[in-house]
Amino acid sequence: MESSIDNVIGLGLLRQPKEVYFGPGQRFQIPRIVESLGEHALVCTDSRMADTDDFAEIARTIESRGVRVSVFAETEPDLPRSNVMALQKRYAEADVDVVIGVGGGSCLDMAKVAALVLAHGGDIRDYYGEHLVPGPGLPLLTVPTTGGTGAEVTCIAVVFDADRGMKVGVASPHLEAYAAFVDPELTLTCPPGLTAATGADALSHLIEAFTDRSKNPDAEDIQRHLYVGKNRLTDMYCRTGLELLNTSLERVAADPSDLSARADTMLAAFCAGMAINTAGTAGAHAIQSPIGNLTHTPHGFGVGALLPYIMRFNLPARVSVFAEIGRIFGVADPTSSETEQARAAIVRVEEILAALGVPLNLDALGLDPQDFQFVAEQAMLATRLTANNPRPLTAEAIIAILKHGHGDDRSWWDA
Known part of the structure; x- marks a missing residue:
């Protein structure tokens, strides 16, 4: 597939069920x-x-x-x-x-x-x-x-x-x-911890799908690979999902019986599923898998804890996309630079995760620094995910991400 991370061929591609029934009842x-x-x-x-x-x-x-x-x-x-x-x-x-x-x-x-x-x-x-x-x-x-x-x-x-x-x-x-x-009514009895973990998972799906690589696949690539990059149709779903989660996750955390908030969250999760079905997830998911195996922590908490750091790593390659997320969230000052708008989006993601009670550093997950090398090596084996990341991932880059994440270092940095 073409090496450019931008969608130069104007591709739009979705894979989806024959029928979808959404709504209470x-x-x-x-x-x-x-x-x-x-x-x-x-x-x-x-x-x-x-x-x-x-x-x-x-x-x-x-x-x-x-x-x-x-x-x-x-x-x-x-x-x-x-x-x-x-x-x-x-x-x-x-x-x-x-x-x-x-x-x-x-x-x-x-x-x-x-x-x-x-x-x-x-x-x-x-x-x-x-x-x-x-x-x-x-x-x-x-x-x-x-x-x-x-x-x-x-x-x-x-x-x-x-x-x-x-x-x-x-x-x-x-x-x-x-x-x-x-059917969002089926989520009303979802335990708070599971609600938080799955909500963080949906948010991570949308962030990663929207900031993924655009791989510009040809016809053969599309036949051979499931994840063929972010594209015009997946971006539509990401924008809708991010707009919904910007308000719904905090409402669900405040009142788990709020059916409207549950419905918005479930619709956003559906949008995320539609997006990752061809765009795929990326670095946070690749790194979380070995961390989850070591710490036995919920998948959603793992990718949520990684998001602040993988977003900072990816920021230089996706300034304009993160800035758009900031505008979708309503936190970006349109008169400020794109970099400042992009940083505002990342800070807002952290606020949403914190409202859910998701840990925002890897130490809280129980990850031991002596396992950083193992995690990096295992993450690099998930090539179907690492290939989607907008910035190239190496074992050394992953270790740098882990060090920042374990130290709760959310300064703006360049790995």
């Missing part, structure tokens, strides 16, 4: 769609969600249409490969017609890979990487219950492979949902 559309797709539905969720009245209602209304419902409620955070193997062993011969994911990002990723392995067999390891899925899986419906990951509309699933000690992505357009049901 839209979960009641699910039975009608399921009925049209088959007679046996497998619902993937976790133990917390499976015990809720909302989940019981969804299952009951599907069964009222004469559809058999099986439930896999053993999904764990960060989706271990062992979960995928257990589901496959249990349902490989069960004649499942449609898979439904209900829950947070791991539950939705579980549903994606379930639809894949039940259709094509094999070990999930056979599909690690880009475009290795041979064809469509079972029809997939996604029902998010958090406002953050955007996994309801992305065509990637992330699996933690314990033998490799790392998270690995399965990326293919064939993982795209048939339909997504984005």
Whole structure:
């Protein structure tokens, strides 16, 4: 792909579900769609969600249409490969017609890979990487219950492979949902910590997608790669999502029962998912993965803690884009320089994260400085993410970011 980080070819590219239902009460559309797709539905969720009245209602209304419902409620955070193997062993011969994911990002990723392995067999390891899925899986419906990951509309699933000690992505357009049901009422019972972590995740998705590289792919690149760079269509979603999160996250933190704020946050997370589906995430996500493995801290808190420092590192390559974010947030003085407007955007991101209770330094996550080299080496292995970063990332640059982040050094610096 062309080396320029600017979109010189004017590309616009999206990948998306066939149908999206957004708004309070839209979960009641699910039975009608399921009925049209088959007679046996497998619902993937976790133990917390499976015990809720909302989940019981969804299952009951599907069964009222004469559809058999099986439930896999053993999904764990960060989706271990062992979960995928257990589901496959249990349902490989069960004649499942449609898979439904209900829950947070791991539950939705579980549903994606379930639809894949039940259709094509094999070990999930056979599909690690880009475009290795041979064809469509079972029809997939996604029902998010958090406002953050955007996994309801992305065509990637992330699996933690314990033998490799790392998270690995399965990326293919064939993982795209048939339909997504984005109902903010389902987030009202989301615990405060999870609300904060997923909100920070959505914010990080939007910041990274909007400041990513524009890779100017040709036709072959688009066929071979999922993440082909920031483009005109992803930018539209980023602008909308950032405008929404600028007010909604602080409102949710102040009043978790505020349905309007929940709806705005969920719509922003959806926008972020639409953007990262072709733009991809970047440096913060690459660095967070090994930090999360070492510290066992929530993904959203990890990328949130990294954002102040990765933004400062990327600022020289994206001054005008960060300045636009400052104007979207309403914090940039239009009479000041672009650099000052850009810095105002970064400070505003920190204010939003602080309102959510996200730690703003890596020491608070429990990261030990003696692990900086390991984190940098592991992050550099995530080439599908590091390739999106607007400034080239090296192990030395990552160590510099980690040093600033661990020391809570938010001065303006050039790594």
